[in-house]
Structure formats: C-alpha cells, structure tokens
Amino acid sequence: MLNFKAIYAMGPYLRIVHLKLGLQLLAVIIVSTSILGCSxxxxxxxxxxxxxxxxxxxIKVAHFPLTKSEQSAIHAEIERRLELVNDQMSTYRSHSELSRFNLSPAVNDFPVSEDTARVVAESIRIHEITSGAFNVTLGPLVNLWGFGPDHLPQEKPTVGMIKAALSRVGIEHLSHTKNTLSKNIDMLYVDLSGIAKGYGADVIAEYLESLGIKNYIVGLGGDLRAKGINANNVSWQIAIEKPSTTEHSVQHVVAVGNNAIVTSGSYRNYYDLNDERFSHTIDPITGKPAQHNLVSVTVIHSSAMTADGFATAFMAMGEVQGMTLARQKKLAVYMIYKSGDDFKEVYTETFSPFFQK
Incomplete structure (x- = not known):
C-alpha cells in the first residue's frame, strides 16, 4: 500500500487551470496554487x-514524489475502474449491464453488479425526495429528444410520439435488490447518465484513499470530489463558471473541503432545431425539455453521486421549486437563473460557508 503523509508549504498565489471538455458541459474550473519566492x-x-x-x-493528487512506474500503475487502475463503470452503466455500450437490462422484456431479478444496484437505489431515493423530478426511467424521452445514444431528431417530436414515450416511463416499474434489477413492463428503459459520472468520481476517490492518498481532487466533467490540500498546503478550490457559451470566466470561487461539488447547466448541452432551442434536461411531467429560467445549479455534498442526482433534479424543477426543496432539506445548493437580459443568483444558507472572499 502506498502511504502519503501531508507536508505543509506556503503558496499564496492562485492560478486557474481549465479542464478541456470539448462539447461537454464545462461547469467548474479547478483552481490550484503556484509558488513565488519560496522553497x-x-x-x-x-x-x-x-x-x-x-x-x-x-485528477490531481498531492503526495511524496512517485516513481514513473507507480504513476503508470495508478493511472492504469484509474482507467480500469472507470471502464468498469462504463461496462456496468453505459447506455452507449450494448454489452453493458444496464443496456442488457434495458433490452430485456419484463424481468424479475436480472443479475447486475452491486455497483449498478447501488446507483439505481440512490436514484430511486432521490426520485422520492424530489417528487419525481429525478427520474432514471426517462430514457425513452431522452432518446426521443436526441440526448441519448440515438441521433438528433430531424423534426420536433409530435404529441403522439411524446405520449408513446411517456407510456414507457415510470419509476414504479423499477425495483432492485443488492445485486439484481427488476421491471414489470417490457419497454422500461433506465438511463443513469444523470448520476453515473458522480458515482465514477466517488469510485476513483475511494480508490485513491485505499492507497493512503489523503490529498486529491477528482474531476469527471462537471462532477468533482476533493479532499485535503494541494502540494502548497492550500485547500482545493473550485471556481463556478459564469453561464456563457462564448467564454470561460469565473462566477465564484468556493473551497469545498472534504466534499464533492457538481454543477449541471443548460447553457452548453443543447441544440437548435427550426428556430427552437432544446436543452438536455427533460421535464418528467410534460415529457419535453424543461422550460424555465434556471441555467446552472451547483450542489455540494459528501457524495458526488448524490450531488449529481440532485443537480439533475433541480435543473428539471427550476429555480423556484428547486430552491424551496433545497432549503427544506438543508442542502448546499447554488443557482444561476435568467432574469430578463441579466443573470441572477440564489443559494441556500448551507452553501454560503463555502464561498471564498
């Protein structure tokens, strides 16, 4: 087992390191430190x-220097564990556990890994807390609107197509045990894309801790989990990005401590069709892309998986309903919403201690 002991060092200057995410949502920016004039x-x-x-x-870790062979071994294991999550929960891989479950007719006790069952269990729990705003059975609608493995639609889906997809939706048709999934209708399709990346961040964080690494930050797209300090004795800090499709700039910097932070937004993952804009967040009631003023939501929680699920749910709910629930549940939540031509922000009392002045 590798064992890393934290050594404190001064590091007063900040510099921003941008994650290169291509067309994916760039929701957060890792802020690290540099040293000037010190040992x-x-x-x-x-x-x-x-x-x-x-x-x-x-992924960044702070530790005593590793040999190249140690770094290669860690990197290879990170890749292996992320590939395993894909093989378990991806809807883009026909051989994954989830894809094989989706392709099966109504079935009882379909065997899956404990990992997949655990993510489904948390999805059902968040569904209940959010009164259905987080719904992993929306796969038929996600695909219908072109945000799944299928191609973008050439025409806007009709009312009949939406109704047909809604008939295949319902968390009440899905159940689980420790290592099985069951569904009582043939066409039920489970999509874990709103929570699986957070779970992947948790998997890697737990792996690093199993090596004795106490200082790290794990980022999968807009899902991050952090612990400890960087090499300059400064807590890992995250910058929440301003909602812009043309530039990357900072809205706020937060220090999350030993927590996960997940940002979900509608301002990057969308497409235009016949002069209409459709975002990737599907309203489970209407079966259509959500229509409200919320453009970005950030959740801080001990689990990246849980933060991911709630961030997805709040994007479906909008700023009014979402903030009401966040305050009731005492969740650390920050939102940016459109007000006329401007953007405004709102956050829970439990989020405010994380802001950096």
Missing amino acids: EPKLTNSAFNGQTMGTFYD
Whole structure:
C-alpha cells in the first residue's frame, strides 16, 4: 500500500487551470496554487488525465514524489475502474449491464453488479425526495429528444410520439435488490447518465484513499470530489463558471473541503432545431425539455453521486421549486437563473460557508 503523509508549504498565489471538455458541459474550473519566492514544497502534485463517459477526467493528487512506474500503475487502475463503470452503466455500450437490462422484456431479478444496484437505489431515493423530478426511467424521452445514444431528431417530436414515450416511463416499474434489477413492463428503459459520472468520481476517490492518498481532487466533467490540500498546503478550490457559451470566466470561487461539488447547466448541452432551442434536461411531467429560467445549479455534498442526482433534479424543477426543496432539506445548493437580459443568483444558507472572499 502506498502511504502519503501531508507536508505543509506556503503558496499564496492562485492560478486557474481549465479542464478541456470539448462539447461537454464545462461547469467548474479547478483552481490550484503556484509558488513565488519560496522553497520547493516537499509534496508534489501529480496529474492523471483521460477520457471517459463522454467527457474528460482530470485528477490531481498531492503526495511524496512517485516513481514513473507507480504513476503508470495508478493511472492504469484509474482507467480500469472507470471502464468498469462504463461496462456496468453505459447506455452507449450494448454489452453493458444496464443496456442488457434495458433490452430485456419484463424481468424479475436480472443479475447486475452491486455497483449498478447501488446507483439505481440512490436514484430511486432521490426520485422520492424530489417528487419525481429525478427520474432514471426517462430514457425513452431522452432518446426521443436526441440526448441519448440515438441521433438528433430531424423534426420536433409530435404529441403522439411524446405520449408513446411517456407510456414507457415510470419509476414504479423499477425495483432492485443488492445485486439484481427488476421491471414489470417490457419497454422500461433506465438511463443513469444523470448520476453515473458522480458515482465514477466517488469510485476513483475511494480508490485513491485505499492507497493512503489523503490529498486529491477528482474531476469527471462537471462532477468533482476533493479532499485535503494541494502540494502548497492550500485547500482545493473550485471556481463556478459564469453561464456563457462564448467564454470561460469565473462566477465564484468556493473551497469545498472534504466534499464533492457538481454543477449541471443548460447553457452548453443543447441544440437548435427550426428556430427552437432544446436543452438536455427533460421535464418528467410534460415529457419535453424543461422550460424555465434556471441555467446552472451547483450542489455540494459528501457524495458526488448524490450531488449529481440532485443537480439533475433541480435543473428539471427550476429555480423556484428547486430552491424551496433545497432549503427544506438543508442542502448546499447554488443557482444561476435568467432574469430578463441579466443573470441572477440564489443559494441556500448551507452553501454560503463555502464561498471564498
């Protein structure tokens, strides 16, 4: 087992490191530190980068220097574990556990890994808390509107097509045990894209901790989980991005402590069709892309999986209903919404301690 002990060092200057996410949502920016005029720190930052789940991952750990062979071994295991999550929960892979379950007719006790069952269980729990705003059975609608593995539609889906897709939706048709899934209708289609990346971040964080690494930040697209400090004895800090399709700039910087932070937004993942704009967040009531003024929501929680699910739910609910629920449940939530030609912000009392002045 590798064992890394934190060594404190001074690092007063901030610099922004941008995650390169291509067409994927760039919801957060990792903020790290540089040193000017002081001795070399005894800890060093090591980075591991790659692609997974349709986005990029960017992982940094602070530790005593690793050999090249140690870094290669860690990187290979990170890749293996992320590939495993894909093989379990991807709807883009026909051989994944979830795809095989989706392709099956109504079935009892379909065997899956404990990991997949665990993510489904958390999805059902968040569905109940959000009164259905988070619904992993929306797959037929996600695909109908062109945000799944299918191609973008050439025409706007008709009312009949939406009704047909809604008839295949319903969390009440889905159940689980520790290592099985069941469905009582043939066409039920489960899509975990609104929670699986968060779970992937948790998987890698837990792997790093199993090595004795106490200082890290794991980023999968807009899903991050952090712990400890970087090599300059500064807590990992995250910048919430301003909602813009033309530039990357900072709205707020937060220090999340030993927590996950997930941002979901509608301002990057969308398409235009016949002069209409459709975002990737589907309203489970109407069966259509959500129509409200909320453009970005950030959730801080101990679990990236849970934060991911709630961020997805709040994007479906909108700023009014979403903020009401967040305050009731004492969740750390920050929202940016459109007001006329301007953007405004609102956040819960439990989120405010994370802001950096």
